[in-house]
Amino acid sequence: MDGTTELLGLAREIALTAGELVARRRAEGVEVAASKSSTEDIVTFADRESEALIRSLLAEARPDDGFLGEESGADAGSSGLTWVVDPIDGTVNFLYGIPHYAVSIAVVEGEPEPTTWSALAGVVVNPASGELFTATAGGGAFLGDRRIRVAPPVELSQALVGTGFGYLAEVRTEQAAVVAGLIHRVRDIRRMGTASLDLCAVACGRLNAYYERGLRPWDHAAGALIAAESGASVGGLRGAPASQAFTLAAEPTVAARLEEVLLDLVG
Ligand code: LIP
Numbered sequence: 001m002d003g004t005t006e007l008l009g010l011a012r013e014i015a016l017t018a019g020e021l022v023a024r025r026r027a028e029g030v031e032v033a034a035s036k037s038s039t040e041d042i043v044t045f046a047d048r049e050s051e052a053l054i055r056s057l058l059a060e061a062r063p064d065d066g067f068l069g070e071e072s073g074a075d076a077g078s079s080g081l082t083w084v085v086d087p088i089d090g091t092v093n094f095l096y097g098i099p100h101y102a103v104s105i106a107v108v109e110g111e112p113e114p115t116t117w118s119a120l121a122g123v124v125v126n127p128a129s130g131e132l133f134t135a136t137a138g139g140g141a142f143l144g145d146r147r148i149r150v151a152p153p154v155e156l157s158q159a160l161v162g163t164g165f166g167y168l169a170e171v172r173t174e175q176a177a178v179v180a181g182l183i184h185r186v187r188d189i190r191r192m193g194t195a196s197l198d199l200c201a202v203a204c205g206r207l208n209a210y211y212e213r214g215l216r217p218w219d220h221a222a223g224a225l226i227a228a229e230s231g232a233s234v235g236g237l238r239g240a241p242a243s244q245a246f247t248l249a250a251e252p253t254v255a256a257r258l259e260e261v262l263l264d265l266v267g
Contacts, residue, residue: 004120004121004136004137004139005136005139007081007107007120007121007136008121008123008134008136008139010058010061010062011083011105011106011107011121011122011123011134012123012132012134014054014057014058014061014105015054015103015104015105015123015124015125015132016125016132017053017057018050018053018054018087018103018105019103019125019126019127020127021046021049021050021053022046022050022087022088022094022101022103022127023127023128025044025045025046025049025050026046026094026097026127026128030044030045030046030094030095030097031044031045032044032095033045033047033048036167037167037168038167038168038169040092040167040169041167042091042092042095043071043091044088044091044094044095046088046094047070047071047087047088047091048071048072048087050087050088050103051069051070051071051072051085051087052072054069054083054085054087054103054105055067055069055072055085058083062079062081062083064077064078064079065077065079065081065082065083065107066079066081066082066083066112067082067083067085068082068083068084068085068112068217068218069084069085069086069087069218070085070086070087070216070218071087074112080109080110081107081108081109081120082107082108082112082117083105083106083107084105084106084107084108084112084217084218084221084222085104085105085106085218086102086103086104086196086218086219086221087103088101088102088103089101089102089103089104089124089194089195089196089197089218089219090102090193090194090196090197092193093193093194098193099126099128099129100126100128100129100192100193100194100197101126101127101128101193101194101197102124102125102126102127102194102196102197103123103124103125103127104122104123104124104196104218104219104221104222104223105122105123105222106119106121106122106123106221106222106225107119107120107121107122108120108221112217113217114217114220114221114224114241114242114243114244115240115241115243116241118137119137119221119222119224119225120136120137121134121135121136121137121225122134122135122221122222122223122224122225122226123222124196124197124199124200124222124223124226126197131143131144131200132144133148133200133203133204133222133223133226134226135203135222135225135226135228135229135230136229137225137229138229139229140229140230141203141204141225141226141227141229141230143200143203143204148203148204148205148230149203149204149205149230149231150202150203150205150227150230150231150232150250150251151205151207151208151251152251153251153252153253153254154208154251154254155257156185156186156254156257156258156261157185157186157187158186158187158208159186159187159208159209159250159254159257159258160186160187160188160190160207160208160209161182161186161187161188161189161190161207161208161209161210161211161258162189162190162191162192162198162201162202162207162209162210162211163175163179163189163190163191163198163210163211163212164191164192164193164195164198164212164215165191166213166214171213171214175213177265178262178265178266181261181264181265182261182262182265185261186258187208190207195210195212195215195219195220195223195247196219196220196222196223197223198210198212198223199220199223199224199226199227199234199249200223200226200227202227202230202232202249202250203223203226203227203229203230203232204230208250208251208254209248209249209250209251209254209255209258210227210247210248210249210250211246211247211248211249211258211262212246212247213244213245213246213247213266214244215242215243215244215247216244217244220242220247224242224247224249227249228249231251232249232250232251232252232255233248233249233250233251233252233255233256234247234248234249235247235248235255236248237259237262237263237266238263246266248262
């Protein structure tokens, strides 16, 4: 068993354990702990509890690795590997009881910077549905035990496109203007609220494309690897890597067609 397979096994085990906790807390009722960048950008007690659990299990199993989490920040390690964690991606869906949120865990090599890291393994689990998406670098992408592939190319007018919006009203207004310029050019738009699951949706053909501006590293670390391993093109605009500036995932032909329109709309 090579190191990447072992890393995936650990990520899978910990994501499932955290997912069980998250599902339990949802059933018990969810309380907001605080707001962050805006009143809409909330963190629940379950977010914090899930990340603390993940962080402690990783520290026990891999004490020399680094950690980068949405709620508790970063610790550099000495091994050259960093675990990038979103303890509950889709927090607003989780708060409202919309069964579309995820625990996302990735392990990357190099600096914990999306534009330079090499993702080695990633896991995205939806505690509400039980769906578990996984991938290792060069090992393919899976939903459960089933290998998943990006949907075949389609004309842009037939593409079902996912996207998301930021927590600042003025940013959402700009993002909505892009959607307004795009929506008549594609089959339809889906805003499902969880970047990691949107990337996994591209990986298994439930979306033809997904794009978003403003994602944080933990939002896309695992989902981007899963999408790339499914055969999707994953990156930013103009050949840049996926980052907070822009993330676009789609079958390569669809990605090129969508990027051309997006470049006109975002400038
Ligand atoms: C969410 C992302 C989603 C984005 C939301 C939010 P969070 O992450 O997964 O794609 O549109 O605004 O950023 O905050 O729930 O971890």
